[in-house]
Amino acid sequence: MSLLVDVGVSYDSNLDDVERITLDVARDVMKDVPGGIPEFKPLLRYKNFGESSIDLTVILRVADYAQQFPVRHEFMKQLFKRYGQEGIEIPYPIRTVYFKEQ
Secondary structure (H helix, E strand, C coil): CEEEEEEEECCCCCHHHHHHHHHHHHHHHHHHCCCECCCCCCEEEEEEECCCCEEEEEEEEECCHHHHHHHHHHHHHHHHHHHHHHCCCCCCCCCCCCCCCC
8 A cells, every 4th residue: 555645845955855865764664664565665756836845745655554554653753853863844834924004
């Protein structure tokens, strides 16, 4: 079963680094977490220029429906940690409001 995980990174990010680091983490999770398919080569596809981030989807593969939960859990934890180490920001939504003077 394919498992899709959506992620958003800052517009200041180097997208080549984001891709390399994200896929490194995904490969490690596929090998180390029970239920992941170690021979599957994870994929990353950029999908949107979002309001606060450049959005991407990471595609993983799991043995069955129930395994998606621990694999997603561990992937998100490891990715968050690695992004922090590498200085890749997962931005908060920001909205700037301008008031017209009368």
